[in-house]
Amino acid sequence: MVRGSEWIESLPNGFEESVGERGCIVKWAPQTEVLAHAAVGGFWSHCGWNSTIESICEGVPMLCKPFFGDQHLNTSYICNVWKIGLELQNLERGNIERTIKRLMVDMEGNDIRKRAMDLKEKAAFCLVEEGSTSCSFNGLTKHISSASET
Numbered sequence: 001m002v003r004g005s006e007w008i009e010s011l012p013n014g015f016e017e018s019v020g021e022r023g024c025i026v027k028w029a030p031q032t033e034v035l036a037h038a039a040v041g042g043f044w045s046h047c048g049w050n051s052t053i054e055s056i057c058e059g060v061p062m063l064c065k066p067f068f069g070d071q072h073l074n075t076s077y078i079c080n081v082w083k084i085g086l087e088l089q090n091l092e093r094g095n096i097e098r099t100i101k102r103l104m105v106d107m108e109g110n111d112i113r114k115r116a117m118d119l120k121e122k123a124a125f126c127l128v129e130e131g132s133t134s135c136s137f138n139g140l141t142k143h144i145s146s147a148s149e150t
Contacts, residue, residue, distance in 0.1 A: 047065075047075045048069075056123050059113075062084060063088055063100065064079060
């Protein structure tokens with residue numbers, strides 16, 4: 001864990017200068033707000049469940065690089081079932097560039113973005129009062145309440 005200002009010291013020498021005004025280096029950012037911004041065209045993620053749900057809820061296609069745990073299974077769903085992302089097989093510069101172009105420029109990326117927006121709409125419908133998520137949650141709370149009364 002990196003505390004206080006130590007995080008900036010862990011960056012490679014000259015990194016801040018090389019970024020210059022092309023980017024902004026911050027310790028933490030509100031991920032859901034960033035994903036909701038219209039300028040975001042894709043999300044490079046380890047594909048933990050929270051990040052996956054946040055990306056789906058904002059309709060943002062994903063570049064997936066899982067490392068451990070549920071991330072591999074989530075990546076499989078993202079890329080092979082829902083087809084709203086592409087997996088980075090390795091971190092070689094040319095491969096990263098090709099994969100980003102596939103997502104952001106190629107026709108394949110157009111299809112992925114369309115599916116991501118479709119899934120966003122479906123997720124939003126599930127979250128309304130009459131949606132499946134609300135109904136399931138209400139059913140669960142009723143079940144728990146009735147079980148505690150007996």
